[in-house]
Amino acid sequence: MTRKGDDDSPAASLVSPLCSMHEADPTYMGLEKETSTFGSPGENELARLKNVLLHELPDAVIYADNGGLIRFWNRGAARIFGFSAAQAVGQSLDIIIPEQLRQRHWEGYHRMMSTGHSRHEAHELLAVPAVDRSGRTLSIQFTVAPVADENDSLIGIVAILRDVTATFEEIKRLRAGRS
Numbered sequence: 276m277t278r279k280g281d282d283d284s285p286a287a288s289l290v291s292p293l294c295s296m297h298e299a300d301p302t303y304m305g306l307e308k309e310t311s312t313f314g315s316p317g318e319n320e321l322a323r324l325k326n327v328l329l330h331e332l333p334d335a336v337i338y339a340d341n342g343g344l345i346r347f348w349n350r351g352a353a354r355i356f357g358f359s360a361a362q363a364v365g366q367s368l369d370i371i372i373p374e375q376l377r378q379r380h381w382e383g384y385h386r387m388m389s390t391g392h393s394r395h396e397a398h399e400l401l402a403v404p405a406v407d408r409s410g411r412t413l414s415i416q417f418t419v420a421p422v423a424d425e426n427d428s429l430i431g432i433v434a435i436l437r438d439v440t441a442t443f444e445e446i447k448r449l450r451a452g453r454s
């Protein structure tokens with residue numbers, strides 16, 4: 276994750292205000308222990324909800340296996356990164372990670388694959404620069420969660436990513452105006 280002053284890339288100084296908000300908010304912390312519920316869980320409705328969550332949201336949903344190869348790439352991911360699902364599935368996550376961040380990413384990735392745990396508190400947002408198909412740098416915020424099979428063995432990691440490039444540019448512009 277980027278921390279203030281970590282490097283010169285666009286998102287490097289962006290630490291999401293949500294990170295500190297989550298850590299400080301007791302309601303959020305309490306909610307962590309609860310499981311999700313659904314008013315009257317009809318199978319049909321749940322299947323539709325799953326379909327919308329995976330395929331229709333504008334955010335990127337990316338799932339990679341225990342070797343870090345992309346296994347699922349939704350429409351949001353295609354929109355944000357410019358690779359179609361056919362181009363991305365089977366490739367390493369490296370296709371969207373700037374070279375200078377790959378080592379840190381893979382250390383974190385393999386740590387979570389072997390422990391099942393994040394080293395971040397309260398599922399705080401990670402904020403990083405990413406690259407799209409054309410080589411353009413984007414500012415991304417994302418959360419991750421491990422995925423296990425029926426025997427509780429970890430089989431991969433899913434991430435939901437949002438393109439916050441416009442917000443980040445706006446913050447930079449406002450900061451520059453103040454100084």
Ligand code: HEM
Binds near residue numbers: 337383386434
């Ligand atoms: C968009 C491009 C991405 C970049 C630039 C990136 C970069 C990074 C960096 C710098 C870290 C280290 C964070 C730290 O040390 O605190 C990290 C951790 C991690 N990344 Fe990535 N990553 C990207 C996408 C993904 C995706 C798509 C996944 C999963 C499908 C993923 C899974 C992880 C995991 C599991 C960690 C460890 C997080 C933790 O311990 O809480 N990353 N990544």
